[in-house]
């Protein structure tokens with residue numbers, strides 16, 4: 001959706017083609033609903049009998065079901081594209097049909113050599129321009145918007161690779177070599193300079209495969225069992241995230257405004273900052289306040305209900321500015337199952353114990369408990385939520401009147417043994 005306009009996706013065009021091809025176009029037309037409404041009104045006034053109306057509906061349903069049964073997936077007629085790049089196997093003409101891109105031989109009208117690939121690999125439908133690029137370069141990506149069989153979104157490159165057995169070119173997903181050992185439990189050795197301090201646990205953040213990760217979120221020689229789960233992608237919705245931006249994120253809480261994000265749903269570009277969100281415990285989108293923001297006033301009711309006052313109102317305003325598409329894409333990360341928390345063996349100092357209670361903790365638990373305390377006592381500076389104003393108990397821990405959330409991990413370290 002863009003404003004009041006609905007933007008159809010490639011998938012929507014495919015459905016329209018199917019309905020047209022099946023000659024059940026009536027289903028694709030808004031007039032159908034209008035016509036039904038009209039007939040219902042006529043029935044109400046006794047001008048049309050119920051039996052007549054139902055007979056019409058039954059006849060139409062029968063027609064649709066009959067057509068759908070006749071439908072052979074690969075032969076649905078439609079207005080299909082011809083790919084400019086020739087077939088890599090035989091040099092023939094590659095054409096689109098309802099479900100696939102298929103070689104149709106040198107004359108563009110015969111059986112072809114068998115070269116073909118699906119239009120919607122892993123739930124993501126090729127855009128026409130992508131097909132041209134894919135055929136020409138024999139690879140494309142990384143692209144996101146794919147869905148695994150279990151429904152998880154994933155990012156991948158696709159390549160056309162020659163298959164010796166079938167003597168033909170095939171579409172393959174290419175996750176790259178580093179992706180393979182990312183979750184394989186192998187010991188990781190970082191080769192780059194640390195980008196900064198993990199906002200979750202204070203560990204060093206490094207590049208790893210297609211992500212920036214906390215060094216405690218992967219198995220290392222120092223710590224074979226990961227205790228943290230902080231990571232953020234090098235490519236997010238087609239936007240490359242450079243090292244300098246991650247350094248900014250880790251020191252100031254957010255990146256610059258990046259303008260090459262592309263919404264998965266609408267395929268429209270959008271601008272946003274990436275920001276560490278301590279409440280959600282992950283990196284999320286943050287949008288610039290619009291000029292003359294009166295169009296989206298913060299909802300007063302929401303602001304007064306929360307203990308955060310101004311800060312909450314500000315957040316509401318930012319949320320309103322989010323496009324629905326961006327919200328949707330940010331969500332899947334939250335659905336992922338978090339890593340099992342490491343068993344806590346750390347003992348807090350007396351000052352810290354006064355805040356989080358006696359016991360033994362994992363570092364991440366301590367961070368969470370401190371945040372719970374900060375929120376329960378409304379200690380975030382309303383003007384800058386990243387700044388924490390210490391009360392008596394926290395002063396003893398901080399050794400000063402205030403601290404930023406980025407200092408927190410370091411401060412906590414001094415109070416654990």
Ligand SMILES: [Zn+2]
Pocket residue numbers: 087088089090091092103104105112113114115
């Ligand atoms: Zn061919």
Ligand SMILES: [Zn+2]
Pocket residue numbers: 198199200201202203214215216217228229230
């Ligand atoms: Zn960490």
